[in-house]
Structure formats: structure tokens, C-alpha cells
Amino acid sequence: MIDAQVPGLPHIESAFQPVLSLAHGAAVGYEALLRATSGSAPCSPDEAFALARRAGRYGEYERACTLHHLRRFVRFADDETVLFLNLHPDVLADPVHGPALADDLLESGVTPGRVVIEVLEARQDTPLALIDAVDRLRRYGFLIALDDFGSGLTNLGRVWDLRPDVVKLDRELICKAVTSYRNARSLLRLVDLLHDIGTFIVVEGIETEEQAQLSADCDADFVQGYYYGRPTIDVEAGGTLARVPTSTLGAQLTDARKLRRVSDLDELAPYRRAFGLFRDAWCWGVPIERAARHFLECEWALRVFVLDNTGRQVGENIESERHDHWRRATFPILARSAGANWSKRTYFRDALVRPGETIVSEPYMSSSSKNLCVTLSVLVNVGGNGFVLGADILFEGLCRTLA
Template sequence: MEPVVEHSMSHNGFLVILSYLIAAVSAYAAIELARRVNSANRSTQNVWIIAGGATLGLGIWSMHFIAMLAHEVLRPITYSVPLVLLSVVIAMAGCMFGFLIVSRRTTRPALIGAGLVMGGSIASMHYVGMAALQGVTTSYNPWLAALSILIALGASLVALWIGFFSKYTQKKMHMELKVFFSLLMGVAIFGMHFVGMLAATFTFVETDRPFANAIEPSLLAWLVTAITILLFAIFFLSLTLDRHLRKREFIQATILDSTTDAVVTTTKDGMIQYANTAFYRLFDEVEQDAFFQDYHPSLTINQPFHEPRRVDLDDRTIEVTSYPLKGETMDQVLWFLRDVSETIASQRLVEHMAYHDTLTDLPNRHKLERILAEHIQIEDPVACLYIDIDRWRFLSDMLGHHGSDELTMQIAERLQVTIHPDDILTRVGSSEFIILLFDKRSTLAKQKAEKCIKAISQPFDIDGTTVELTMSAGISHYPKDTKSAEELVQYARLAVHESKRTGKNQIKEFEDESKHQILRTVEIEKALAQALDRNEFSLVYQPKVSLTQNRLEGVEALLRWNNRELGHVSPTDFIPIAENTGLIHPIGNWVMRESCRAWVRWNKSGVKPFTLSVNVSPLQFAREDFVESLQAILDETGMDPMFLELEVTESSMLSYEESTREKLTQLHQFGILISLDDFGTGYSSFRQLRELPVQVLKIDRSFIVNLFTDRNQEAIVRSMIQLGHNLGMKVLMEGVETSDQLEWLLNEQCDYVQGYYFSRPLLEKDVVKHVKSVTTYIEFGKTRA
């Protein structure tokens, strides 16, 4: 027999290249396998170890047999099937156990042990495969055989180090680097086979009978190639599918981890299968407890599905909702946990804002309605004390937005101090407050109103300005006056209207007897809003007589209102309502414009010009644009300001002296006369009157009514006339109706008078007739006789 030495053999180039490619692909599979084992959980790890180890072992085994088939001399030789099968089992089992060892513990001893197992199994596979040759005996060079074994061990150690111990286990390995490592390891694996073949010397043995359990090389080559390609295809297809699954899981995990809601899946008994980062952040813990209900005693797995449930966690509120996950062999529970503390706080804030006044933080009208509804439902006696601050629009115009807000807050604070803890104070309008008293305290409403008057009567300091207030109060009772919450408030408001008619700081309880008058007040308020549009207003003119000149000094424009439903409405009824509603501004402008137009028409008729007196509401005078508006009306109508006299009430002129003085100075520069109306009803001081540019003091008619029956009254009027003269002013007495009154005023040297004694108010068309027909008003000799 003649020996055949391996290194002198010729090779099939195609099979050599194919065997190397299989080795490189096997190395690539090993790298991918290691990454899957590292990143998977325990159960998934086992699947990848079995599948990947089998694929890697089979790849190395197929590389070995295809490389052996590449030797042309060995191609006629058959192979023992049992040994071939044994070699593939050794290769796959060695790879599986190697990966299993190193995946359980990534330490240096584990690496060495796994490398020895994997490298030994690869070397064993090689030499068992060599033993499968039939019809030939094989001898080995011990040094080369040992070198091949060392190469197998080294290649295994390198592969395991790259996959489990290198820096590439912690970060992504680029495709180029994986291919490079695969080609390099392919060289090592193929080199191990090549060195092992160099160590072998073959001696052919002739035999006449065929070997048992033999397989032909060509059949083995096709079988090995087919099985290898199929398994590689399955393996890499599974890698691709796993990559897509991982990508989808990564996206899902990223979405779930990026959401602020905690998401958890559990078994029916509460064991956690998955929990996102927000869940552990919600409880300020790392992953530790295996059961959902262990994180807080309030969490329960028996919560009904789809129904949100709120759980208090320390200072936070968590909304927990569960959903069943069934189907596809699943029987789990999906949980959503959301921190709704801010939402609840926002809802409470919105609700608070909806039911409380933004300026004073007192309950508003909506809250009042809810409170009344609750108490009326249980038939609890209620007293409604309605408070309205007098002259509020005037005060608002004078103080401005900031000042009126500051005043409102101070009023609210004072009222709050007066009420009992069981009472409720609400703000229902700019100057309107309601105090509710319940049960036995409902009988104390009037005493409560008196306390409020006392509190409000104390001076207020608004940015250095002293403000004195009065208020009007109305009271209604449930169930005495009404069975309805709406009517309870309405009746208290109607009582306020009635109290304003009787003076300042008055308290009026609602009574059925006065209901008609109160309702008329409400009807006046509604009708007044449409009076200008319906042309229901008209003007009449009251003559003013000069006692020193015995002639007509001028006329005073007086407003009249005749409504189609209400009939004639007295100015004393509708002027206060106009001031309270703000309608006094358009009405006042209309009076000024129409009276100026009438004066222009009189002047064109040829009569000698006389003074036109027009009343100005305190609210009008308080507006910042009053002077500009008046100037615009004068320019529009052509009225000569030298013959215009403005009658301003004492209360408005003597409030806020600085702004008043500026306006009066401007008006005086225009040539407009200023008359202090209703003198004696306010709180004038000598210093104030002396400093203001006022030309006429107009004494209120109330002082002349009891002129001859009250000696004190006579002294008072006499002192008023003397005061006006001492200040360099003219004095006018209104309401003169008898010759005795006229004679007394003549003796006291009063300058002007007006009243029914000389003439009733005249229509515009009658004024010219009156001027032309009446040339003298007083017969001096007869009057003084």
C-alpha cells in the first residue's frame, strides 16, 4: 500500500471557497447569536442558545466535510454514516454548552471554560469526521494535530470574547465590523481544518466488499450543502424576523417609556409582566416588587374593568384604569396609571373661579344660586340681605379703575369682618353684596344691616384720598316672602330700590304692601333704557328772575319723561335710576345738546340773550372727558358759552377737590358760569367755597318751605345769603311760590329767585312769548308796603 500525504493533494477550488464562506457565515452567526443571548431574558436566551448553537455547530461541521470533499484524492472514499452523525452532534452540543456557560456568568473562568468546551467540541468534531473515512487509514503528526486543536480553542475564545466580553457587547456593532470579524474568524476556523488536514497521512486499504453504513461523497456533498443552506436560511430569516420584532418592541417600548402615563401589564393575580419607566417613577422606586398590588395598599386587582378609580398617594392623586387582554393565548390585564393631581387642582381652580369673584375672592352670583338652592331644598329659613353702595358710578369715575378696585376690596374686607362664621357674604355686582343668614340667624338680618352701615360709614383711604360712603340695604325672607330662590334675591333687590328713595344708609324690608311701588321702580329701570331711542324725553324751561334788576335773568332746563306704558315719570323717580345704571351719561348729553339748540333758536328770534342753566349730574361731572364733551356740544350747536350756566350739586363739586378745581377752572376760562346747586344739603366748608370758581349759590327749596314757621330756618337762610355775598357770589332761592316769601327775600337782598310765583316751567315755543310779554316782575312799592 502506498501512502498519500495531504499537502501534496490537489483541491477543488469551488469547494474550498464554499467551505471558507460557510466558516465566515458561521462566525457571523456566532456574533449575532451572542448579541441575542446578551439582550434577551432567561427564557428567550435558552431558545437562542439552542437554535444558534445548533446552527453554528452545523455550519462548522458542514465547512469541515465540504473542505474534505474538496480534496480530489479523497473523493472516491465513502464515509461512515454513524460517525458523520456523531461528529455533527458533537459540534452542535459543544457550541450550545459553550454559549450556555458564558451566558450564565460573564467571568474570566466562565470564558475559559466555555472556550475549552466549544474549542474541544470543534476539534473533536474534526477528528471524529476524519475517522468517518472508509477505505483508508489515517496517521497524524502530533505537533500539527496539537496546533489544530489550539487554533480551535483560540478561535472559540476569540468568538466568545467578542460576543460576551468586548466593548461591542454594550454598544451596537456596525455591519462592516461584524463582517470583518466574521471573515477573520472564518480564516481561523478554516485554518484549524487546514492544519488538521496537514497533520494527517492517509494510507488506502484495498477491499473487495463494500463498507457497511457508507455514504457516497457526492451524495454527502449535496446533502451537507442542502441542509446547511436550509438551516442558514432559517437562522438568518429568524434573525431578520427577530430584528423586525425587536425594532417594533423598541418603538413600542420607547413610546411607552416616553409617555407620562404609567403602563403595566399583569397576570390575573397581579404579577407584573411589563411596566414602563413612568410606573416606577410614579412610586419613586426601581423595579423590585413582582406584584402590582404590592406597590401601594390602595391598588387592587379586583377593580372593575374600564372604570377609572382614583387613589390617593401621599400628596398626589392617581387615576387607575384597567382593561382585559384576552385572545392569542393571553389572559392578562392592562393597567394605566395617571397622575391627575394637577388636573384636579386645575379643575378646582376653574370651579373656584367660576363660583368666586375674581377681585374679592368672595362667592359670586352663581355660587349664591347653588347655596340658596341647597338650603331651600331642605326648607331651611333664609334671610337675604342685599347691600348696594350709594353713588358708586360717580365714585368709580372719580377714582378710576385701580382706585375703584381698591375701594371694592376694602369694602369686602369690612363686610367680611361683620358677618358670623355661619353667614355667607357674596358679591353680585360692582357695588352690590348679598349676605345670607340661615335658620335662627335669619331673624337677625336687620341688626346685621345696621352693623354693615356702621362699618361702611367709616372713612376709606384710597391712595391718599379720603372717601366717605353710604349704603342702601334691602331684606327679604324665605319662606315668609317667597318660595323661590330667584324671587328671594329679586325681592331683596327691590327693597334696596325702595330704601334709596327714602335716603342714605336706609334699611328696607320687603313687604307685600310696597311690592307695587317696588315693581314700578323695576319697570322704570327697564323702560328708561329705551327712552332715548323712543324719543320719550322732552325739556321745559323754568324762568329765573333777578330781584335787583327786576327782569328775566335766564331759564333753567328741566327734563321731563312721558312713557307710553308708565305715563309721566317724575325726575325724582328716574334720575337716581339713571345714575345707578349709567344711563345718566347719554341722557345728560342729550339734555345739554337739545337745550343749547333751543337757546340758539331763541337768540335767532331777536330777543335779548339770557342765561341758560343746565343741571349736571355728579356722574357726568366726574368723567375725565366731561370738559371735552361739553366743548364738542358747544361747537356743534353754536351756543355762546358766555350765556351757559352749569348747575353742579354741592356733593359732586366738593368731592376730590384737585380734579374738581381743574375742571371748574377750565370751564371758567371758557366763560361758562358755575352755580352750586342744592346748597345747604351737603357738607361745604368756608375754605372750599372760597377756593372754588363758583359764581352762584343756589339754595335748595327745602329751606323756604318752613321759612315762617321755624325761626331757626329763617336764621339759616339769612346766613346762607350773607355767606354767598361775603364770598362774592350771587345767591338764588328756588321754590318761591308766595308774595310773602318774595318780600322776605327782597328784604334780605337775595339776588335771584325762581318758582311758581312767577311762572311754571315753559315749553320751548312759549319762552319767547314770555320774554316779550313780561317786561317787569316786581312792583317795588307795592311789595315793600
């Protein structure tokens, strides 16, 4: 194992920041962060590693930082605490330093299952070498995390390739998610997708109460950021990190209410009432243009349409006249609605299994114009035949009315 300092390069010191479990209100582990100095002046991690790279000693410096973090960690950590270690893909995939780094970790005395290797976001020209390196670490028992997901090259393909145990979401995602209901829902869907793949989710960069509550609302597993605890060097056994203030975590899980289900939105009430009038009038034989009048008068109503019981559209859409710029077809053929088959749409399938009940879809992209829609639908019986009535609401517009 190499020495924990590298002569001629910035002095290495370790800071630790808690990663907290929302469900348990306690730290699951701590991320080790480099706090370097060059001479007597602070030196940022980017600057320190740039100096090491220019000196041709990047791998050596990365290993020295890892060793220093491990030695500091064992001074305060209990037997359940996990250490998150940031490692550059170039070092992991290096034919010399990659295996040597694994040996350093194994010789540290820290059980592999208590070490999470965070693969940093960086351009990687040898992806197969990185995959092999990660597989080798996983076989030893180390956990794998992807850092800064949602920025740069850390994409879904890398998740599939590396099969991480943990994905850490870039802080920009939570910053943007709190700015609108639509962004918040997109973050929720991203967390759901990553959970489906089989990873734990850490939301990084939490600095405000609103960001903390939204992270809970999105069903994140773990959280990290200044709101919960800043990185600190001055920590020893039983020190400050053991007393991270987590009393508000339970309240955040209970109080998070930003992401109400679309079907529960009070703002949909006038659309539901108008859709009921449309349904009743159409079933009584009123021509669809007249039957749809009340619904299309609603502010963000886009269109109504009728499907047969196989999902094929009967006739053309009846469109609102007030949102023409929202419904221009991206491709001309998509403007043809009569005869189109919508049997795979969830609003159609849900209507079939719950006849007579008004269904409220989740937001989805309209196939004709790319805008997001929420569709109200209902299965009715007219003359012994089943039909599904549908009505689209512009989700972008509806979002503007949401708190």
C-alpha cells in the same frame, strides 16, 4: 356733538323756568328742566337718570339732555338771556364725558358767558377731578353755579373749592325762614356771608307772597319759583316766558319789612328804659344788685355786668332769677365771669367809639350758655375812669314777641 335723543332711554323734552332779577324786575335767564317720557308715560328726572345709570349710559344721556335744552333755548332767547343747565358732578368729572360735554357746549353756538353750569348736589368721590372740570369750564368762559345750597353735601367748603358765580339756596331754607324772625335773620346772615365770598344768590322754591317779600328783605339777587312762573314746555320766540308777570317785584322791594334791625324794634323800648335807670343808679354809686333791679324785672332780661375800659369784666354777672335753665354754662370754667376779657365783642368796641350812647348789639351766641343774646351797652365815666355797662336780653324769648 351727540344726538339729542338716546335710543332705548326715556324721551327728552325741555321745560324752562324763569330766574328773575329783583332789582330789574325782569328775567335774567331761564333754568332748563328735563321733562321725560318712557313710552307714553311721564318719567321723573330722577327715574330717567336712574334708568340711564343702570344701562351704563348716564354720561351719554346727560349730554343728550344738555344738547336738547340748548337747541330749544336758542329758539326763544334773545342775546342777553342766560341759560341755567343742571349737570351732575359725576359727568363733569368723568374723563371722557366731561371734556366731551364742554365740546358740546362750545359747538352749540351759544356764547359761553350766557351759559350757567349748575353743579347739582350729589356725593362726589373725586373732588379734585370736579374742581379741575369746573376750572376748565370757567376758562372757556362758562359761569358756574352751585345748586341746592343748604342741603346735603353742598356746603361752604364746596363754595370755597369751586368759587361759583352763583349760589342757589335750597327751597327748604326760605320755607323755614318765613316761620320765625330768628330763622329769617339767619337766612339774611347766610346771604351776607355768601355775598362776602363773591357770589350772586338765587332763592329757589318761592311759592307765596311772604316768601317773595322775605327774599327781597334778605337782599337776594335773583328769585325763582312757582310764585313767579312755572316751568313750561310751550315756549317759542316771543312766547309766554317773555311776559312773566313781574310788576310786583318793585313793590316787594319797597314793602319788605319782616327783618327790622334789632335796634329799631319797638319791643326793646322797656328794656332801654330800664337800662337807663340801671346806668343812672350805678353811676350815682348804688350797688349793682340794687341798680339792676328794674332791668332784671323785664321779661327776657338775663343779666347785667360791668367792664373796665380794656374790656375786662369787673366782678361777677348779676343774673336774673327767672331764666335759670337758659344760662347754665356748657363748660364749668365759662361760668366764671369776673376777669374775663370781652374786648373783642362788638358791643364793647361800639360803646368805646360812641361814649354815652346806648348801643344795641346784633344777636350773638353767649359764650357761657350758647343761647343768643342782644346786649345793651354804654360807656360811662365814674371818678375819672371809663366803664362799659352791659345788659343781656335773651333773643330766643324776645323773638316770641315779634310779628
